[in-house]
Every structure is written in structure tokens, then in C-alpha cells.
Amino acid sequence: MKNLRTLLKYFARYKKKLFLGFIFILLSNAGSVYVPLLLKDSINALQHNATEAQLLKYALFIVGASLFAGIFRFLIRETIIVVSREIEYDLRRDFWAHIQRLPLRFFQNNSTGNIMAHATNDINAVRMFLGPAVMYSVDTITRLLIVLVILLMLNAELTIYALLPLPFLSILIYKVGKKIHEKFTIIQEKFSQLTTMVQESFSGIRVVKSYVREQSEMDRYAMESKDYMKKELALVKIQAFFMPILFLITGLSIIIVIWVGGTKTINGTMDLGEIAAFIVYLGILIWPMIALGWVINLIQQGEASMRRLNKIFNQSYEIEDDENTDHSIKNIHGEIDLRKVSFRYSEVHPWILKDVDLKISAGSTIAIMGYTGSGKTSFINLIPRLYDCTEGEIFIDGKNLKQIPLDVLRKNIGIVPQEPFLFSDTVMNNISYGLKEIDPKRVYEVSGIAYFDKDVEDFPLKYNTIVGERGITFSGGQKQRCSIARALATDPKILILDDSFSSVDTNTEEEILKNLKRFMNGRTSIFISHRISTVKDADHIIVLHEGNIAEQGKHEELVARDGIYASLHYKQLLEEELEELK
Amino acid sequence: MANDYNSEDEVLGKAYDARLMKRLLSYVKPYKHYVIFAILLNVLVAALGPVRPYLTKIAIDKYIASSDYNGLMLIGILLFASLLFQAVMQYLLTYFTQYLGQRTLYDLRTQLFNHIQKLALKFFDKTPIGRIVTRATNDVEALGELFSSGIVMVFSDVFIIVWILAFMFFMDVKLSFVTLSVLPVLIYGTFLFRRKARESYRDVRLHLARLNSYMQEHITGMNVVKIFNKERSELEKFSNINNDYRTANIKSIFYYAVFYPSVELLSSIAIGLIIWYGGGEVIQSTLTIGVLFAFIQYTEMFFRPIRDLSEKYNIMQTAMASSERIFKLLDNKTFIKNPENPKKLEKIDGKIEFRDVCFAYNEDDYVLKNISFTINPGETVAIVGHTGAGKTSLINILTRFYDINKGEILVDGINIKTLDKKDLRKFISIVLQDVFLFSGNIESNINLNNENITREKIIEAAKIVGADEFIDQLPNKYEEEVKERGATLSVGQKQLISFARALAYNPQILILDEATSSVDTEAEQLIQRAIEKLLVGRTAIVIAHRLSTIQNADKIIVLHKGEIRETGNHQELLAKRGIYYRLYQLQYKDQELAAS
Structure with missing residues (x-):
């Protein structure tokens, strides 16, 4: 239960409303338990020469009591259930605020689906605890107690007889509930097995078809399905038991009331009105008895989900402004200095960068080349502190990177990530994503630089066209150019392009590079590329190999060196030749 | 797989579509005789609940009034017997209908799997695996409720209502009419509630879908959010969407908060009517207390199936949406066709x-x-x-x-x-x-x-x-x-x-x-x-x-x-x-x- 303690601070926020809710529960129950008493009196009155006026009074009282109870029942939902939605909102907001601040590492280690499951299923389960579980448990317990007291006052002996079967009911519900839970777990496991099989069979459909294993797959699936069905039916066997036995036991109580009460009535120690009251009260008790099992289940699920959520809430932010942050830093020039920088994702992972020393003077253009996995992307991730380096230090304008306020740092760096991610929003909003306000003039300007404006002109709604499934799907090249425009729009001091021309044809690339040259005047730029054409004009070219700077210098120097760069250069010439062959 | 969140699955359509229903029922066809048997059995079992208030009436009017202990005991035994019989029959019936439902699901599930297996690679190139898996598993599962409890239980609810009416009218026609006078209000209220609840449910789903796709998108693009320093404004955006979802939910609470107490109120009005009108008859000795008793019990019994019936609506709606998607997949005929009379190949050289x-x-x-x-x-x-x-x-x-x-x-x-x-x-x-x-x-x-x-x-x-x-x-x-x-x-x-x-x-x-x-x-x-x-x-x-x-x-x-x-x-x-x-x-x- 200790996991649910996290929720106390949320409850505290709404304590007034919740308290009211509990009062309403008491009042509403007071109203509903009054009805059977009225029924009793009216039936008794009938046996002793009641008048029409009396009957009307009873009838009106019954309706009045029910109305009274109903009004409060309405208010219960409008308080307790509403509070559960309020807390759900708070919880989800806190969850989002929290994960936004978590380092990228978190998103790398957890799949989107996994995080989504927390944000939807787990929060939902907690909500079910906050609302229905809280409401029904308080409601059930108070009602149970009130009814019990009334019954005992009416007729203690008959109460004991009538309630005799109820302990069995509770034990049964508990036991059957446990069994159901067990079977249910088995079924869920089987279902996920079935899902996995479907998933595998269709992912491996080429193998299945190549080896003509369709029939065997079908047979296997039929077998698994049958097994799943059997497991379902095993659950049904117990579940089907549940309702009849419930009605049997509660029905038994009613029979006892009629029989024992009837006998007593004949004896003259009881009257019909009391029998009626007993029957109606027992009816009132059945539902809470059923609900109790359900509520216990909800509490268990809520607790399990809260435990998972707490695990995420307890993750630390890692990369944040702290006491070492120098808030007097308001701007960045663009000189970057790496000193003995090493990086790896964690202690169990291999080194990706090892002892990299590099100085990039402000306003210069450097290019990074290297094979896949040589550490290029990791290298540039360190500069805006998407990751912190494991060893060594990075300085910008001579100041340690960790002293620079994070928002100052990132505001001054424009990155075009390797996989250009655009939001399903308008082109305008996507390009001005990094701006405080939408600035059409600026968007047109940077679209021109990124060679994207002509594409946009062809879109049905120009800059108001929505990107993605709901709008138009961009080609890889369009995504890259749009993403370049977005980075330029923020007017960055440092621009980083991570293989951003891979889907852009070489002619367009040349045009963009020409435009960029003008734009980048006085800014530092870092290009990662596989293409020689992108990097050859850079002030300085670095070749990363296995986490180290293997070669560096200008294009001509590197070609002359006959190393990795020269070999890449040669291969690209060959590729171009192949490409041009008709 | 869980990654493959798609909005297609969020849409809820009509609750009843004759074309879809007909096709769904075709899956039950092989078990037609069992279904008919189950329905007939239902008619019988449905009577066992309503018979008890009638027995109570006899106990009160006949045996308690005449101080007949043995008679009272007889009623007690009869009540118990009916209860036991009902419990046993209900168990068997539930198991039986569930069995039918599961069989049908099994048929559908394997048919769907086999169909997909046979589809050409072209289909797999175009369709994300996650979506195929959802069709073959979750969507079929969503039909489960319809097959296992939906179809047969609808009959059960209807029969219970019919039996109650029969007993009531058999005992006292006038009082029956008086008691049932709340019925039109109940039916109209339920209908109104369903419509409102449906509308607001749709609203909730819509906002939930927005919330989910926002989260999905921004979790995937979290690096962009961070690079552009947008955490604060994104949190604001998120809060707005989250807020819309909350508002939609709170709005829907209102309908439930009104509906459930109203049903209870109506049931109390019915009881009030029985006391007032029926009581008057009792005074004039045109009605016995036992009948009054029975009517009070019937009122309680009557409201549940009517409320249940309206709840079946949700089951139907989900089932229709799922079946539509399943059938669409079953209708996909991207096959590589085999020749009608293929040449036999026993052995090849390999040229x-x-x-x-x-x-x-x-x-x-x-x-x-x-x-x-x-x-x-x-x-x-x-x-x-x-x-x-x-x-x-x-x-x-x-x-x-x-x-x-x-x-x-x-x-x-x-x-x-x-x-x-x-x-x-x-x-x-x-x-x-x-x-x-x-x-x-x-x-x-x-x-x-x-x-x-x-x-x-x-x-x-x-x-x-x-x-x-x-x-x-x-x-x-x-x-x-x-x-x-x-x-x-x-x-x-x-x-x-x-x-x-x-x-x-x-x-x-x-x-x-x-x-x-x-x-x-x-x-x-x-x-x-x-x-x-x-x-x-x-x-x-x-x-x-x-x-x-x-x-x-x-x-x-x-x-x-x-x-x-x-x-x-x-x-x-x-x-x-x-x-x-x-x-x-x-x-x-x-x-x-x-x-x-």
C-alpha cells in the first residue's frame, strides 16, 4: 500500500471537496436506509386499519426519502468522482512535466509504447482507485454498518439468522475472486503468447512462405488458439459459478427471513412490515457485497500501477541547471573546445568516444566524417548537452559547458537531427517551432535558404499545409530541408547538421550549401556527412574512427594522406560514376 | 507493437449495422441449434426469479394468515428449490453460452489468421505489423463480449421482463398498470441518458485520442523538444489537451450522476404508488397484503434488466467497430493466385x-x-x-x-x-x-x-x-x-x-x-x-x-x-x-x- 502514499499530496489538494463527498455519502445512505423503515410502517399500518391519508403520507415519505438520498448520490459523484478526474489531470500533468525533464537516455532505454502505457493504462488504473474504489469502499462500509445496526434493532434474532449465510458469501467471494485472478493471469499470459505468435508469424512471413510452412503455422495457431479457448473456458467455469452462488446465498437469506420471520409472525412476535423491511434491506446489501470484491481488485491494480509510476517519478533529471550554473551568461559566441572528452552510454557499454581533443574557433566551419558507428552523432549530442560527457570537459567561449544555463546553451545551438522529426502541425508552425512567436517573414526567409520554399509553393495550403498522416506526407528530402529551415529560424550561433543532406540530391545540396555559407557568416557550423561533396569546403575536416580523431585537416591534405578520407573520397567518385552510367 | 498506436482504432461508429450484424451472425450459424436451445432454456430459467415473489405472496396470504406452519415450510422448501434450480441452470447456461461464444471466436480467430497467412507479400509491405496483430488479436477479443454474453443475454433480459409482467398481470391488472406507469418515464429517461452519455463518451474518446497522439508524437520527438528548448511551452500545450480531456470527463460524470439516482427515485415512486394505490385497495379488501409484497419485490426486479439492456448498447458499439475492421481485412484479396489446374512437379533438375x-x-x-x-x-x-x-x-x-x-x-x-x-x-x-x-x-x-x-x-x-x-x-x-x-x-x-x-x-x-x-x-x-x-x-x-x-x-x-x-x-x-x-x-x- 505504501506506493499509494504518493497520492496523499494530491488528496490534500482536494481535501475539502473529498470531505464533503464523504458527508454526502453518509447523508445519502441515511436517506436510502430510511425507505425500508417507511415500508415497514406502512405495511404494519395496513394491517391495523390504515387510512388513505396515512398511506399517501407514507408513499410521499418514501419518494421524499429517495429524493433526498438521490440528490446526495448525485452530489457524491459530482465531488468524489470529479476529484478523481482532477487528480488524474494533476497526476498526468506532473508525469509529463517529469518525463520532459528526463534525459534522452530515458527515451532511449524505454520504448514509446512503454512510456505510453504508463501515461495511459497506469494513470487510468490509479484513477479507478481514486474515484470508484474510494467512493464505493466508503459507501459500502458506511451502508453496511448502518443497515446492520437497523436490522439488529428491528430484530436481533432474525438478523443473526438472515445474515448467517453472508460470512460464507464473503469467504466465497474472496476465494473465488482469488481463483479468478489466478486464471485471469494465466489467460493474459496465454493471450500475450498468442499475440507474440501472430507477431512472429507475420514478421517472418517470408520465411514461412519460402519454406511452405503456411499449413504448419495455421495448425500451430489453431492449436494455440484452442489452448487459449480452453483456458478461457476454465475461467468461465469459475466465473459462471460466481453470480449463481451469489444469488443462491443472498436468496437463502431472504428465504430464511420469509420462513423464520413468517413463523414468528404466526407466533405474533413479529409483523409483516418487518419482513418486508428485512427483504428490502437484504436487497440493499447484495450490491455492496459484490462491489467489495471489485473494489479490492481496483485497489490492487491501482497500487501496482502507482508502483510503476513511482519508479518513473523517482528517475533523476541528470542534466539540469544546478548551483554551478553561472546565470550571468546570457550569450554565446561559438568557440568550442573539447578537452580529453570520452563518452559511453553506461558502464556496461563500450566507449564511443575516447580522449577526443578538439578546438573549434568561433565562426569556423568544421566537418566530421567517419563510418557508421564511429561516434559522430554522439559527438554532436554532447554540445547541446543532450548527453553529458563521461570524462573530460567541454568549454564554450572558454566557459565550462556545465556552467552555462541550459536554455542559453540550447537557444544558441541549432541542430538538424539525423532523423528529421516533424510534428503533425502546419509547415509554418513546424519551421517556427524554435521561435517564441510565429514569424512568417523569417519562415519565408529560412525556407528560401534551405531550398524548401519552392516545395511549399506546390503544397495545397502552402505554409498552412499539415505535415504527416493527417496532411501530406513529406519525402525524405523534404523532411530534411524543412528541418534545416527550422534550425535556421532560431538564428543559432552554432549550427549542427547531422547527415542532413542524405536524402537531398547533390545539386540541391550544393545550392543549400551555397546559401548556408552566406547565412553562416560569423557563426560556427558543424557538419556531419557521408558525402565528400558536403564536407570538402569546410575549414577543417575531422575523420572519426572508433571513437578517436583518426585524421584531420583540409580536403586536399586529407586526400593526399591516402587514409580513410582518401578511401571514402575514391569510393564516392566510383559511386558517382555508377550513378551516371545509363 | 505497442508503438503502433493509430487513430483508426479510436473511432466508434454506429451501434447497429444490419450488414455487419448479418455477417457476424453467420459465424454463429454452425452452432444454430445450440443457440436456439440456449434461448429456449433461457425462457424457462427466466421464470425462476419472478416465481419467488409469487410464492412469497402465497406464503403471506395463505399460510401466515391462517397460521399454517407446514404450509409456510412448504413454501420455504419451494423457494429454496427454485433458487437452487435457478442457480444450477444459470450456471449451466452461462457456461454454455460462453462456450458457444468462445467457439465462435476461435473460428473467427483462426479464419483471420489463415487469411492473413495467405495474403501476398505486397500486403505485408504496405501494412504495419502492429496493425495486423491488433486486428488478429485485440479486435477479435473485442467481439468476445458480443458473442459470449451479448446475444444470448439480451434474450434472457427480455424474457425476465416478460415473465415479471405475466406474474404481475396475473395477480392484479389494475395495480400492474399503476406500477408500470413509471415505465414510460424510465424508458424515455434511459433512452435520453444513453444518447447523452454516448455523445459525451464520444467527446471523451476524441479528447483521449488527441491526448494519446500528442504524447505518442512528443515522446518520439523528445529530442526535438529538448533541442529547441520547448519544454515549457510544450507543457502548456499538453496541459491544455489534458484539460480538455478532464473537462470532457467531468461533463460525462454529470449524466451518470443524474441517471443512477433517477432510476432509484423512479423505483421508489413505483413503490410509493404501490403503497398508496395498492394500500387503498387493501383497505377496501380488494387486494391482499401478499400481492402488495410481491409487487414491491417485482419493482426491484424489473429495473435491472431494463438498465442492463441499455448497457448492451456499448457492447454492440464496440463490436461493430471491431467487426468492421476485421471484415475489411478479410475482404482484402491481395493474393498470388495459384493456377486452376497446376502442373505437378515431382522432381526437378534445377534449370x-x-x-x-x-x-x-x-x-x-x-x-x-x-x-x-x-x-x-x-x-x-x-x-x-x-x-x-x-x-x-x-x-x-x-x-x-x-x-x-x-x-x-x-x-x-x-x-x-x-x-x-x-x-x-x-x-x-x-x-x-x-x-x-x-x-x-x-x-x-x-x-x-x-x-x-x-x-x-x-x-x-x-x-x-x-x-x-x-x-x-x-x-x-x-x-x-x-x-x-x-x-x-x-x-x-x-x-x-x-x-x-x-x-x-x-x-x-x-x-x-x-x-x-x-x-x-x-x-x-x-x-x-x-x-x-x-x-x-x-x-x-x-x-x-x-x-x-x-x-x-x-x-x-x-x-x-x-x-x-x-x-x-x-x-x-x-x-x-x-x-x-x-x-x-x-x-x-x-x-x-x-x-x-
Whole structure:
């Protein structure tokens, strides 16, 4: 239960409303338990020469009591259930605020689906605890107690007889509930097995078809399905038991009331009105008895989900402004200095960068080349502190990177990530994503630089066209150019392009590079590329190999060196030749 | 899989669609007699609840009034008997209907799976796996409630109502009318509530879908959010969407908060009416207290099925939405058709001939143009080419994963279109470059659950390709568990298993798409040796990435932009200084350097 303690601070926020809710529960129950008493009196009155006026009074009282109870029942939902939605909102907001601040590492280690499951299923389960579980448990317990007291006052002996079967009911519900839970777990496991099989069979459909294993797959699936069905039916066997036995036991109580009460009535120690009251009260008790099992289940699920959520809430932010942050830093020039920088994702992972020393003077253009996995992307991730380096230090304008306020740092760096991610929003909003306000003039300007404006002109709604499934799907090249425009729009001091021309044809690339040259005047730029054409004009070219700077210098120097760069250069010439062959 | 969130699944449509319903019911048809039996049984069982208040009435009016202890006991016994009987029957009935439901689901589930299995690769190229899996599992599951409780239970509720009415009218017609006077209000109220609740539910779903897609999108693009320093404004946006969702939910609470107490109020009004009007009759001695009693109990009984009936609406709505998606998939007829009277193929020599073959995945966008070549039985042909040259397409069409647009492909001189796909594929094995392993064990991954391939054959195949060494070192050897996608095995090991697989099936023709992924030198040597063994004595087409494979090939076909540009052996082609020469420099030369 200790996991649910996290929720106390949320409850505290709404304590007034919740308290009211509990009062309403008491009042509403007071109203509903009054009805059977009225029924009793009216039936008794009938046996002793009641008048029409009396009957009307009873009838009106019954309706009045029910109305009274109903009004409060309405208010219960409008308080307790509403509070559960309020807390759900708070919880989800806190969850989002929290994960936004978590380092990228978190998103790398957890799949989107996994995080989504927390944000939807787990929060939902907690909500079910906050609302229905809280409401029904308080409601059930108070009602149970009130009814019990009334019954005992009416007729203690008959109460004991009538309630005799109820302990069995509770034990049964508990036991059957446990069994159901067990079977249910088995079924869920089987279902996920079935899902996995479907998933595998269709992912491996080429193998299945190549080896003509369709029939065997079908047979296997039929077998698994049958097994799943059997497991379902095993659950049904117990579940089907549940309702009849419930009605049997509660029905038994009613029979006892009629029989024992009837006998007593004949004896003259009881009257019909009391029998009626007993029957109606027992009816009132059945539902809470059923609900109790359900509520216990909800509490268990809520607790399990809260435990998972707490695990995420307890993750630390890692990369944040702290006491070492120098808030007097308001701007960045663009000189970057790496000193003995090493990086790896964690202690169990291999080194990706090892002892990299590099100085990039402000306003210069450097290019990074290297094979896949040589550490290029990791290298540039360190500069805006998407990751912190494991060893060594990075300085910008001579100041340690960790002293620079994070928002100052990132505001001054424009990155075009390797996989250009655009939001399903308008082109305008996507390009001005990094701006405080939408600035059409600026968007047109940077679209021109990124060679994207002509594409946009062809879109049905120009800059108001929505990107993605709901709008138009961009080609890889369009995504890259749009993403370049977005980075330029923020007017960055440092621009980083991570293989951003891979889907852009070489002619367009040349045009963009020409435009960029003008734009980048006085800014530092870092290009990662596989293409020689992108990097050859850079002030300085670095070749990363296995986490180290293997070669560096200008294009001509590197070609002359006959190393990795020269070999890449040669291969690209060959590729171009192949490409041009008709 | 969970990643594949898509908005298509969020949409809820109509609760009843005659066309869909008819098709759904066709699945129940094989069990028609059982269903009818269940419904008839329901008629009977439904009476057992309503009979009890009537028995109570007799007890009160007849036995308690006349102080007849034995009579009272008799009623007690009868009540108990009816209760017990009802419990037993209800149990059986529930089990029975659930059984029917599960059977039907089983039928649907396997039909759907089998249908998807038969679909052509074109379908799988276009549809995300996650979506297919959702159709085959979750959507079928959503129909479960309809089949297992929906159909039969609707009848049950209706019968209970009918029985209650029958008993009430039998006892006192006037009082029945008085009691039932609240019914129109109840029905209208329920109807109104359902409509309102549905509207607000739709609203809730809409906002939930927005919330989910916002989260999905921003979790995926979290690096962009961070790079552009947008955490604060994104939190604001998120809060707005979250707030809309909350508002929609709170709005829907209102309807429930009004509905449930109102139903209770109505039931109290009915009871009030019984007391007032019925009580008056009792005073005038035109009605007994027992009847009054019974009516009060019936009022309680009456309201539940009516409320339940309206709840069935939700079940229907979900079921309709799911079935529509399922049927859409079942109606997808992207098949590679088998000929009507396929030629039988008992044994082949392994001669392959392509005659002017043209192929396009999408109309007119040809990826292979006028491809012609012949491979004699037992020959190994290496296909080389730059990325996008059409190599993979070439092997895709040989086994009829896709049908060609023009030309003919002949195996042993027979057009493959005239053969049964199964026959064709029986003689041709494909080893793909990214090895797919199924969860199971080593054995099942080599024989793919084909029992005709015995353990001896499996071990033999593993030995030949040199996979036995590492398999023997596994704690459970051939029974060692293989996790999803072979997660616990190395790239090289997976390759060897796939070679053993191909060998175990002993195909006349082998198609090998060599992996480009790098493995360590030791594994490389193992694989190289395995490939040599694999190619002995069969016709082979290899998409070659290894210099050794190319050098050992009888013939090299150079594909470039969908056309065959050069053919010959390694030395001849090098001497030509054409495309092959450049490819060699680009892709294979380093291997030579590494080897030397």
C-alpha cells in the first residue's frame, strides 16, 4: 500500500471537496436506509386499519426519502468522482512535466509504447482507485454498518439468522475472486503468447512462405488458439459459478427471513412490515457485497500501477541547471573546445568516444566524417548537452559547458537531427517551432535558404499545409530541408547538421550549401556527412574512427594522406560514376 | 507493437449495422441449434426469479394468515428449490453460452489468421505489423463480449421482463398498470441518458485520442523538444489537451450522476404508488397484503434488466467497430493466385530460365527490365549490383512472392505461373540476409516444425554447415530455447542456423541473399565454409557480398538500374573495366586486402 502514499499530496489538494463527498455519502445512505423503515410502517399500518391519508403520507415519505438520498448520490459523484478526474489531470500533468525533464537516455532505454502505457493504462488504473474504489469502499462500509445496526434493532434474532449465510458469501467471494485472478493471469499470459505468435508469424512471413510452412503455422495457431479457448473456458467455469452462488446465498437469506420471520409472525412476535423491511434491506446489501470484491481488485491494480509510476517519478533529471550554473551568461559566441572528452552510454557499454581533443574557433566551419558507428552523432549530442560527457570537459567561449544555463546553451545551438522529426502541425508552425512567436517573414526567409520554399509553393495550403498522416506526407528530402529551415529560424550561433543532406540530391545540396555559407557568416557550423561533396569546403575536416580523431585537416591534405578520407573520397567518385552510367 | 498506436482504432461508429450484424451472425450459424436451445432454456430459467415473489405472496396470504406452519415450510422448501434450480441452470447456461461464444471466436480467430497467412507479400509491405496483430488479436477479443454474453443475454433480459409482467398481470391488472406507469418515464429517461452519455463518451474518446497522439508524437520527438528548448511551452500545450480531456470527463460524470439516482427515485415512486394505490385497495379488501409484497419485490426486479439492456448498447458499439475492421481485412484479396489446374512437379533438375522479365512493385515503375538469362542445373550464379539495382526483386519473383508484369520465368522449362506455388517453393529455399528466428528452440528453428525432418537430419545439416559446434556447447543443445528474434544468439550463429535450415530442407534450388553485416573473422571463416558446402550439388543464385562467393561462382550477373549489364566470370569482368570493375573497387576490394 505504501506506493499509494504518493497520492496523499494530491488528496490534500482536494481535501475539502473529498470531505464533503464523504458527508454526502453518509447523508445519502441515511436517506436510502430510511425507505425500508417507511415500508415497514406502512405495511404494519395496513394491517391495523390504515387510512388513505396515512398511506399517501407514507408513499410521499418514501419518494421524499429517495429524493433526498438521490440528490446526495448525485452530489457524491459530482465531488468524489470529479476529484478523481482532477487528480488524474494533476497526476498526468506532473508525469509529463517529469518525463520532459528526463534525459534522452530515458527515451532511449524505454520504448514509446512503454512510456505510453504508463501515461495511459497506469494513470487510468490509479484513477479507478481514486474515484470508484474510494467512493464505493466508503459507501459500502458506511451502508453496511448502518443497515446492520437497523436490522439488529428491528430484530436481533432474525438478523443473526438472515445474515448467517453472508460470512460464507464473503469467504466465497474472496476465494473465488482469488481463483479468478489466478486464471485471469494465466489467460493474459496465454493471450500475450498468442499475440507474440501472430507477431512472429507475420514478421517472418517470408520465411514461412519460402519454406511452405503456411499449413504448419495455421495448425500451430489453431492449436494455440484452442489452448487459449480452453483456458478461457476454465475461467468461465469459475466465473459462471460466481453470480449463481451469489444469488443462491443472498436468496437463502431472504428465504430464511420469509420462513423464520413468517413463523414468528404466526407466533405474533413479529409483523409483516418487518419482513418486508428485512427483504428490502437484504436487497440493499447484495450490491455492496459484490462491489467489495471489485473494489479490492481496483485497489490492487491501482497500487501496482502507482508502483510503476513511482519508479518513473523517482528517475533523476541528470542534466539540469544546478548551483554551478553561472546565470550571468546570457550569450554565446561559438568557440568550442573539447578537452580529453570520452563518452559511453553506461558502464556496461563500450566507449564511443575516447580522449577526443578538439578546438573549434568561433565562426569556423568544421566537418566530421567517419563510418557508421564511429561516434559522430554522439559527438554532436554532447554540445547541446543532450548527453553529458563521461570524462573530460567541454568549454564554450572558454566557459565550462556545465556552467552555462541550459536554455542559453540550447537557444544558441541549432541542430538538424539525423532523423528529421516533424510534428503533425502546419509547415509554418513546424519551421517556427524554435521561435517564441510565429514569424512568417523569417519562415519565408529560412525556407528560401534551405531550398524548401519552392516545395511549399506546390503544397495545397502552402505554409498552412499539415505535415504527416493527417496532411501530406513529406519525402525524405523534404523532411530534411524543412528541418534545416527550422534550425535556421532560431538564428543559432552554432549550427549542427547531422547527415542532413542524405536524402537531398547533390545539386540541391550544393545550392543549400551555397546559401548556408552566406547565412553562416560569423557563426560556427558543424557538419556531419557521408558525402565528400558536403564536407570538402569546410575549414577543417575531422575523420572519426572508433571513437578517436583518426585524421584531420583540409580536403586536399586529407586526400593526399591516402587514409580513410582518401578511401571514402575514391569510393564516392566510383559511386558517382555508377550513378551516371545509363 | 505497442508503438503502433493509430487513430483508426479510436473511432466508434454506429451501434447497429444490419450488414455487419448479418455477417457476424453467420459465424454463429454452425452452432444454430445450440443457440436456439440456449434461448429456449433461457425462457424457462427466466421464470425462476419472478416465481419467488409469487410464492412469497402465497406464503403471506395463505399460510401466515391462517397460521399454517407446514404450509409456510412448504413454501420455504419451494423457494429454496427454485433458487437452487435457478442457480444450477444459470450456471449451466452461462457456461454454455460462453462456450458457444468462445467457439465462435476461435473460428473467427483462426479464419483471420489463415487469411492473413495467405495474403501476398505486397500486403505485408504496405501494412504495419502492429496493425495486423491488433486486428488478429485485440479486435477479435473485442467481439468476445458480443458473442459470449451479448446475444444470448439480451434474450434472457427480455424474457425476465416478460415473465415479471405475466406474474404481475396475473395477480392484479389494475395495480400492474399503476406500477408500470413509471415505465414510460424510465424508458424515455434511459433512452435520453444513453444518447447523452454516448455523445459525451464520444467527446471523451476524441479528447483521449488527441491526448494519446500528442504524447505518442512528443515522446518520439523528445529530442526535438529538448533541442529547441520547448519544454515549457510544450507543457502548456499538453496541459491544455489534458484539460480538455478532464473537462470532457467531468461533463460525462454529470449524466451518470443524474441517471443512477433517477432510476432509484423512479423505483421508489413505483413503490410509493404501490403503497398508496395498492394500500387503498387493501383497505377496501380488494387486494391482499401478499400481492402488495410481491409487487414491491417485482419493482426491484424489473429495473435491472431494463438498465442492463441499455448497457448492451456499448457492447454492440464496440463490436461493430471491431467487426468492421476485421471484415475489411478479410475482404482484402491481395493474393498470388495459384493456377486452376497446376502442373505437378515431382522432381526437378534445377534449370532456371528468365525470358524478357519485367517487374514493377507499383505500376509502370519498373525495377527490373527485360531480364533474360539461363542457369543450368548445379550452377552457381552470383548477382552483383549497387544498391537499388534490383537484386532483391530478382529473387522475390523467382518464388512468386510477387508476380512479374512481362516475360516468363521457367524452372526446368516449365513456366512457374503454371505450377502450384507450394510445389515451386518446395524445391526452392531462400536464405535471407536478415535471419528471422522464431521463438521456440534450436530444433524448431531448423526444421520449422516440420516433423518429417528428424533430429538426425537436423544434426546432420547443422554439422555440414558447422553450426553443431556452438549448438553442442549450449546447455540444452538442440532444445535450447530461442527467444523472440533469436535475441540471445550472435549474428554469426543466427546465420549458421539459417543455413542449417536451408540445408535440412534439401532444396534443388537455393537462393542466398548474403548478409552485409559484419561478423568477426572467426565467424566469417565459418560462414564462408558453410556457404561453400551449401552450394554443392544445387542450382544457386547468390546475391553476393563476399568476394570468395563471387570468385567461386560459375557466372556473375551484373545488375545495374534494373538491367543486366554485364555477365561473365570474375577475371573476364574485371578485365572489362566496366560496372563490375567499379563495384569490385567499391565493395569487394577491401575484403581482398583484409584477407591478404
